[in-house]
Amino acid sequence: MILYHYPHCPFCQRVRLFLAFKGIAYKSVPLSYDDEETPKKLGFPKMLPIMDFGDGKIMNESLDILREIEQRQPFPIGFIGPVEGKLQWASMAAVNIPDYFSLLLPWYLYHYQSEFKKFPKGADYFKTSKERSKGRSFTQLKAQRVEIFNTAVLPHLEPIIDLVEDAYFIMGPTFSVADCVLAADLSGLRIVPDIALPVEIKHYIERVEQHCRLRLLE
Numbered sequence: 001m002i003l004y005h006y007p008h009c010p011f012c013q014r015v016r017l018f019l020a021f022k023g024i025a026y027k028s029v030p031l032s033y034d035d036e037e038t039p040k041k042l043g044f045p046k047m048l049p050i051m052d053f054g055d056g057k058i059m060n061e062s063l064d065i066l067r068e069i070e071q072r073q074p075f076p077i078g079f080i081g082p083v084e085g086k087l088q089w090a091s092m093a094a095v096n097i098p099d100y101f102s103l104l105l106p107w108y109l110y111h112y113q114s115e116f117k118k119f120p121k122g123a124d125y126f127k128t129s130k131e132r133s134k135g136r137s138f139t140q141l142k143a144q145r146v147e148i149f150n151t152a153v154l155p156h157l158e159p160i161i162d163l164v165e166d167a168y169f170i171m172g173p174t175f176s177v178a179d180c181v182l183a184a185d186l187s188g189l190r191i192v193p194d195i196a197l198p199v200e201i202k203h204y205i206e207r208v209e210q211h212c213r214l215r216l217l218e
């Protein structure tokens, strides 16, 4: 199995956490952000993660990849009982917050040195394309981080905080695939300096990392 991914990418981190939870060995292939050729050769647009299962099956949607992994290796169980609704919720709870990525993008570039130092052209591509899509420079976004967090992000974290402070995991005491998704998506909040990230969120991400035995930060 080969996982093509960007180390900073939360959608890719969802899959990395789940693979780690399952104890599945795979080949990790980090791509440069400007690499359009590799995804194209695999039959997909430039969008990661892409998982090549090695038997002709290649997939590029994180939730589909998670389902496929579960089917191929059901133990330890990741898709417990009625998890599907919670999985859908988890897959949108953080990344669909307006301005979520405006807050995180400049700090990915700064934090994931191994990725962006190794691929300087990828770093340029990342910065240019994201500044264009957000209509603001990384310098502006960095300067606005506390305001963006307090006004645009924190209010949307309330339901997540309510859930993770009452329950150990999303499904209660039992760990599930939905935790890989939510923790990966929230992980980047830890790299934004000077924001008051609620400890409930920080502890929840760490709980999931410990359960999967994989640390997402460098």
Ligand SMILES: N[C@@H](CCC(=O)N[C@@H](CS)C(=O)NCC(=O)O)C(=O)O
Pocket (backbone or CB within 6 Å): 006, 009, 010, 011, 046, 047, 048, 049, 060, 061, 062, 063
């Ligand atoms: N729905 C996809 C989303 C994946 C996604 O948005 N990946 C981003 C990286 S975080 C990407 O590859 N972006 C490529 C680009 O914008 O050039 C999934 O869940 O797998």
